[in-house]
Amino acid sequence: xxxxxxxxxxxxxxxxxxxxxxxxxxxxxxxxxxxxxxxxxxxxxxxxxxxxxxxxxxxxxxxxxxxxxxxxxxxxxxxxxxxxxxxxxxxxxxxxxxxxxxxxxxxxxxxxxxxxxxxxxxxxxxxxxxxxxxxxxxxxxxxxxxxxxxxxxxxxxxxxxxxxxxxxxxxxxxxxxxxxxxxxxxxxxxxxxxxxxxxxxxxxxxxxxxxxxxxxxxxxxxxxxxxxxxxxxxxxxxxxxxxxxxxxxxxxxxxxxxxxxxxxxxxxxxxxxxxxxxxxxxxxxxxxxxxxxxxxxxxxxxxxxxxxxxxxxxxxxxxxxxxxxxxxxxxxxxxxxxxxxxxxxxxxxxxxxxxxxxxxxxxxxxxxxxxxxxxxxxxxxxxxxxxxxxxxxxxxxxxxxxxxxxxxxxxxxxxxxxxxxxxxxxxxxxxxxxxxxxxxxxxxxxxxx
Amino acid sequence: xxxxxxxxxxxxxxxxxxxxxxxxxxxxxxxxxxxxxxxxxxxxxxxxxxxxxxxxxxxxxxxxxxxxxxxxxxxxxxxxxxxxxxxxxxxxxxxxxxxxxxxxxxxxxxxxxxxxxxxxxxxxxxxxxxxxxxxxxxxxxxxxxxxxxxxxxxxxxxxxxxxxxxxxxxxxxxxxxxxxxxxxxxxxxxxxxxxxxxxxxxxxxxxxxxxxxxxxxxxxxxxxxxxxxxxxxxxxxxxxxxxxxxxxxxxxxxxxxxxxxxxxxxxxxxxxxxxxxxxxxxxxxxxxxxxxxxxxxxxxxxxxxxxxxxxxxxxxxxxxxxxxxxxxxxxxxxxxxxxxxxxxxxxxxxxxxxxxxxxxxxxxxxxxxxxxxxxxxxxxxxxxxxxxxxxxxxx
Numbered sequence: 071x072x073x074x075x076x077x078x079x080x081x082x083x084x085x086x087x088x089x090x091x092x093x094x095x096x097x098x099x100x101x102x103x104x105x106x107x108x109x110x111x112x113x114x115x116x117x118x119x120x121x122x123x124x125x126x127x128x129x130x131x132x133x134x135x136x137x138x139x140x141x142x143x144x145x146x147x148x149x150x151x152x153x154x155x156x157x158x159x160x161x162x163x164x165x166x167x168x169x170x171x172x173x174x175x176x177x178x179x180x181x182x183x184x185x186x187x188x189x190x191x192x193x194x195x196x197x198x199x200x201x202x203x204x205x206x207x208x209x210x211x212x213x214x215x216x217x218x219x220x221x222x223x224x225x226x227x228x229x230x231x232x233x234x235x236x237x238x239x240x241x242x243x244x245x246x247x248x249x250x251x252x253x254x255x256x257x258x259x260x261x262x263x264x265x266x267x268x269x270x271x272x273x274x275x276x277x278x279x280x281x282x283x284x285x286x287x288x289x290x291x292x293x294x295x296x297x298x299x300x301x302x303x304x305x306x307x308x309x310x311x312x313x314x315x316x317x318x319x320x321x322x323x324x325x326x327x328x329x330x331x332x333x334x335x336x337x338x339x340x341x342x343x344x345x346x347x348x349x350x351x352x353x354x355x356x357x358x359x360x361x362x363x364x365x366x367x368x369x370x371x372x373x374x375x376x377x378x379x380x381x382x383x384x385x386x387x388x389x390x391x392x393x394x395x396x397x398x399x400x401x402x403x404x405x406x407x408x409x410x411x412x413x414x415x416x417x418x419x420x421x422x423x424x425x426x427x428x429x430x431x432x433x434x435x436x437x438x439x440x441x442x443x444x445x446x447x448x449x450x451x452x453x454x455x456x457x458x459x460x461x462x463x464x465x466x467x468x469x470x471x472x473x474x475x476x477x478x479x480x481x482x483x484x485x486x487x488x489x490x491x492x493x494x495x496x497x498x499x500x501x502x503x504x505x506x507x508x509x510x511x512x513x514x515x516x517x518x519x
Numbered sequence: 520x521x522x523x524x525x526x527x528x529x530x531x532x533x534x535x536x537x538x539x540x541x542x543x544x545x546x547x548x549x550x551x552x553x554x555x556x557x558x559x560x561x562x563x564x565x566x567x568x569x570x571x572x573x574x575x576x577x578x579x580x581x582x583x584x585x586x587x588x589x590x591x592x593x594x595x596x597x598x599x600x601x602x603x604x605x606x607x608x609x610x611x612x613x614x615x616x617x618x619x620x621x622x623x624x625x626x627x628x629x630x631x632x633x634x635x636x637x638x639x640x641x642x643x644x645x646x647x648x649x650x651x652x653x654x655x656x657x658x659x660x661x662x663x664x665x666x667x668x669x670x671x672x673x674x675x676x677x678x679x680x681x682x683x684x685x686x687x688x689x690x691x692x693x694x695x696x697x698x699x700x701x702x703x704x705x706x707x708x709x710x711x712x713x714x715x716x717x718x719x720x721x722x723x724x725x726x727x728x729x730x731x732x733x734x735x736x737x738x739x740x741x742x743x744x745x746x747x748x749x750x751x752x753x754x755x756x757x758x759x760x761x762x763x764x765x766x767x768x769x770x771x772x773x774x775x776x777x778x779x780x781x782x783x784x785x786x787x788x789x790x791x792x793x794x795x796x797x798x799x800x801x802x803x804x805x806x807x808x809x810x811x812x813x814x815x816x817x818x819x820x821x822x823x824x825x826x827x828x829x830x831x832x833x834x835x836x837x838x839x840x841x842x843x844x845x846x847x848x849x850x851x852x853x854x855x856x857x858x859x860x861x862x863x864x865x866x867x868x869x870x871x872x873x874x875x876x877x878x879x880x881x882x883x884x885x886x887x888x889x890x891x892x893x894x895x896x897x898x899x900x901x902x903x904x905x906x907x908x909x910x911x912x913x914x
Contacts, residue, residue, distance in 0.1 A: 254573050254836055255903040258746035267573050269837065315749075414900035416892055430781055439907060478892045485840040485850065486896045514842070 075220070075371065078213035078359045080333025081198035082340050085151070087222065088195035090325035091186065092149025095161070098318045099142040108134055111175055112168070115438050117458050119173040119451050122501050127170045140164045148190065151200020158195075162187035173451060174444040178408050179319045182229055185381070186326075189225065192370055193218050197360045199340055204353060211360035215367070221374045222329050227287030228381050232406035234283030236385075239518030241396075241410075242280065246272035247482040248412035249279075256313055282306055290330040303327045314409070391505050396481055397489070397512035399448050400505060415446030415479035415489065421459055423468040431459060447479050449490060449509050456496030473497040484514060571827065572835025575754050578817075579743045581827040582757075585819040587637050588739065590810075591731045593820065594630045598727055601627040602720045605686075609713045612704040614697055621690055625799050628683045632807040635768065636814055639760035640742050640753075641733035647726055648768070649678045655790050656684035658692065665715045672722055681719050684794075689716055692795030748904055755904050758829075762894045763908045765811060770887040773804045777873050778880035788873035800869035805862050812855045816848075829898070838901035847901055851893050858886045 102108065112134040120127055130137055141164035147157035166184045169175070194214050196202045203210040241247040249272040257266035265271050282302065289299035307320035328336075340354055362370060388401030395402060396411050419431040433442045436458060445451040456473040463471040472495040480486040487510070490496075494508040571577055604623035608616040631651060638648050650672070657679040664670035664680055672681050679685075689712070694700035704713055745753040771781060772792065779786035793799040817828025825831075830848045838847035861883040865872055872880050899906055 251836070251901060251903050255748040257573060258575060412900055412903065414896050414906075416896045428784070443905075478896050480896045480900045483838065483841065483901060485842070485847070486892060486900075 075215065075217040076367075077216045079216045079219070080337060081194070081212050081214045081360065082333050082336035083219045083329055083331065084193060084195045084214060084222075085199040086336045086339055087219070087326070087329045088151060088190065088200070089149050090328065091190075091322070092145045092147075092161075094318060094322045094325055095145035095165070095183065096142055096149060098322070099138055099145060101318060103135075103138055103142070108138055110438070111440070112171060115172070115441060117436055117441075117455075118171055119441065119445070119454050121170055121173060122450070122503070124170055127167060129171050134168075137164055137168060141168065148195075151196040151202050154196030154200060154202050158187070158191045162191055172441070173448075173454075174438075174441045176403060177319075178404075178406055179316075179322070181404055182225075182406075183322070185225060185377075186222065189221060189374070189377070192373075193221075194360045194362075198356075199354060203356075207356075209360075210353075210356045211358040212354065212356050213359040215360075215362070217371060217374070219329055221378065223287075223291065224378055225381065226326055226329065227291070228378065229406050230283045230287045232382075232385050233408055234280055234285075235519050236405070236407040236410060237276070237280040237283060239410075239516050241482050241516050242276050243518070245482070246276045248410070249275050251412045251483060252314070259312070279306075290327060293332070296330060300327060300331075393505070393509065394512040394514070394516055396516055398506070398509050399450070411482060413447045413479065413481050414486075415443075415477060416486075417442075417446045417452065417478075418476045419456065419459055420474045420476070421463045421468060422472045422474070423463075423470060425469070427468060429463075436462070446477070447489070449506055450501065452477065452490055453496055453499055453501055453506070456499075460497040471497060481512070482516075484512075487512075572831045574827075575746045575748075575832070576743055578827040578829075578832050579746065579753050579757075581817060581819075582814075583734070583739050583742050585821055585826055586814060586817070586828075587640075588731075588734050589820040590634050590637070591727075591734060594627070594634045595727060595731055597623075597627040597630040598723060602724055605716060605720050609717055612701055612709065612713060614701060617690065617697060617701060621796075624683070624686055624690060625796065625802075628687075628793065628799065629802055629806050631683060632803055633810040633820075635807065636761055636764050636811060638764060639756045641730040641738045643756070643760065644733065645726055645729050647730055649675070650726055651682040651723065652684065652792075653678040653682065654684035654687075654772075654792055655679065655794055656688045656692075658688055661685050661688055661715075665712050670718075672718075681722060684792075685719055686716070687793055687795045689719075690795075748902070750905060750907050754902075755907075758899060758902065758904050759906060759908050761811070761814065762891075762899065762906065765887070765894055766891045769804070769807050769811065770884060770891055773800075773807070773869075774880055774884040774887065777869065778877055778884055779873075780881045780884040786873050786877055788870045791869045791873065794870060797870045798868045801862070801865050801867045801872075804869070805859075808855070808859060808862060812852070812859075815851070815855075833898065833901055836901055838897075847893075847897055851890065851898065854886075854890045854893060858883065858890060861886045 112129055113131060115129075118129050140160055144157045144161035144164060147153055148161050162184065165180075165187055169180045169184060194211075195218075197209050197211040197214065237243070250269075253266040253272050253275065255266075257263050259266075286299055286302065286306075289295040289302070304324055307323050310316060311320035337354075344351070344354055361367075385405035385407070388395045388405070391398065391400040393400070396413075417433070419433070420428060421431060422428045433445075437445060437455070445455050452475060456475065459473050460471050474492060474494070475490050475496060476492050477489045478486045479489040489510060491508045491510055496508070499506070499508060601620070601623040604616070604620040608620040610616075634642075635648055635652060638646075642648070660677075660680040664672075664677075670680075671677060690700070693703045693712075703709065742753045745751070748755055750756075775781040777787055777790045791797075791800045792803050815828065816830045817826045818824070819826055830852075833848050834846055839845060840847065840850060861879070865879055865883065866876070869880070895906060
């Protein structure tokens with residue numbers, strides 16, 4: 071086993087992955103910037119929703135632009151394999167910092183990117199076909215241990231497989247929810263739009279989607295089905311790209327899937343690029359093998375195993391909480407659950423104090439539209455917002471303010487109902503990893519994972 | 520037919536994969552053919568109206584042609600009638616003319632309630648509601664405008680100095696009885712005041728004609744062709760506008776604010792709609808509520824029969840309460856009925872109701888609040904529409 075993991079294999083797959091992934095992240099960052107989202111999401115809001123335990127991560131105001139610049143440049147440096155050691159660390163730190171500023175912007179895919187960036191810090195993705203290797207013959211190599219690319223394959227495999235497991239539930243499979251709600255919204259699309267008038271189409275999409283997620287890692291890993299699988303990847307993500315507003319992630323997933331291809335395949339790409347630029351063939355045929363020192367190799371193997379194991383265990387932490395996961399969202403994040411819920415909510419907060427003073431809050435004075443939308447359906451954010459209000463009104467003429475919320479949330483086509491008990495004073499509740507007893511139960515069971 | 524196109528696109532994609540075997544291509548063709556077969560067999564079994572129901576273009580066309588455009592036409596008739604009565608009053612400011620002007624004003628104001636909901640498309644372009652019906656009227660501002668040779672009526676500060684509320688003040692509020700009101704319009708000052716009435720009615724007339732001209736021109740085409748559900752699509756803009764309308768202009772404006780249900784429990788009877796006329800306020804509210812229900816259900820202004828609208832669309836989507844099996848539109852309509860019952864229990868003068876029977880006003884607000892939630896959460900969620908407007912509750 072260890073011997074298989076250590077076996078020197080072509081460094082080309084990891085190098086191409088580095089280039090493609092770095093380039094996609096660079097593009098994402100530029101796109102984010104050009105759409106004015108930095109201002110919109112990280113500068114304009116007056117209040118933010120940090121993650122529990124990570125409250126020290128603060129918004130940076132105008133310096134957020136600097137943070138994004140660092141992120142974009144690091145991504146570009148990673149792509150080129152230039153000052154890779156430093157660039158990969160700063161890419162991970164800047165990207166992750168951005169994602170942790172505000173829960174409202176949380177996306178599973180961002181978490182995936184952070185984990186990949188973290189792994190890249192330790193992987194020798196720069197020893198081949200990079201500026202660093204070009205500048206220093208010492209680090210140049212064309213073979214690396216097999217476990218390097220394998221660890222990324224496993225991560226991608228986890229992402230898909232767990233996304234598939236998460237779809238094994240009654241809403242997704244038996245009700246075709248939320249696709250039943252989302253697909254008719256696209257029934258005016260050219261060519262395929264008319265399909266979404268049919269009630270059975272969301273079922274086809276749901277079942278195929280689930281089957282796709284569960285099987286694609288294996289089909290990509292197995293040589294004979296790989297090409298077919300990759301075509302499926304292109305079609306699947308291409309379809310999600312045209313159907314749903316999910317930015318560049320479909321494309322990121324498409325290039326990520328290339329990591330499953332063989333060294334020969336990637337070498338062909340490398341040679342094609344080298345050919346265009348007429349680079350010296352020794353650049354891609356150094357004949358050297360990259361070795362970690364024996365101790366760091368063992369440490370890294372153990373470390374990566376733990377890291378990947380965490381990714382497999384974390385999604386099941388929801389089992390420790392009572393209540394319906396989709397409703398309470400306790401243990402929902404960082405679990406590769408994507409596109410599973412159509413959830414909308416409406417919250418009206420009231421602040422009171424002992425003197426009988428009372429006020430209905432206009433949420434827009436405190437939150438942006440996106441923040442309000444996200445907060446309205448997620449209990450932990452409702453609590454955070456209640457504390458923002460408590461602290462604000464404590465300084466504005468309310469002694470010891472009490473905060474109550476009148477909430478109304480609809481999940482996957484169910485009729486709306488209160489998410490939070492209306493007579494609980496949220497000012498007194500504290501955030502913990504414990505179950506929040508003030509969440510009103512859904513009183514409906516979504517069977518399965 | 521459309522599937523063939525997709526199938527060939529698929530094949531093109533696969534052709535690029537050099538090692539893609541013939542056998543696999545066959546598989547894809549077979550799969551595609553199977554799907555196509557399913558879809559065509561479904562064609563025969565699916566009720567065609569089923570597809571029609573979720574066709575947004577058909578819905579938007581019906582709403583534009585059978586509700587929005589004819590409603591504006593009806594309103595224009597009433598507004599024109601009011602303006603001619605107003606002109607008669609200006610020419611001869613006497614008791615009989617005042618009475619006729621008032622009646623025409625009340626009729627036009629009531630008819631306005633049926634178009635105020637359309638604050639999307641041209642209505643939104645010209646923000647017509649802001650110039651027609653922001654109340655309470657600003658009496659001090661109106662007085663200042665009368666003295667001013669050319670007041671600027673196109674800025675936000677002028678919203679509460681014009682439209683129906685300003686006319687309400689000028690024909691019902693400037694004196695305690697008819698004699699003193701008529702006296703208000705005599706002499707040199709009276710002439711200035713009459714000229715200001717003309718200024719206000721002309722402004723209403725020109726604004727409305729901009730809106731109706733647009734609707735009768737290119738705006739209708741834009742409205743029925745932007746069939747998506749993204750934030751700039753007709754359906755999304757319309758749903759956002761009408762949810763906002765119910766929340767802020769029916770629930771809050773007519774009941775929540777005057778009753779004090781929304782502001783620390785302090786009643787503000789002077790904030791009712793049609794404050795100077797007083798006994799028209801309930802009629803206005805009822806008309807607005809009924810127009811809203813009719814728009815939701817797609818009741819044609821021309822024929823009185825229901826056509827494609829939000830109701831049929833939601834039914835077409837199959838939106839229902841999984842617990843009871845009731846459709847969402849039944850639930851929403853029964854909530855509308857509950858609000859109507861509360862309205863029916865009120866006396867015509869809402870100013871008096873706030874002062875003497877405020878609990879009934881608050882109850883109406885509470886009942887309407889239940890509709891707001893359903894419209895804002897259940898309906899938009901079922902339709903996959905994002906609420907993008909910001910509401911001003913608590914201001």
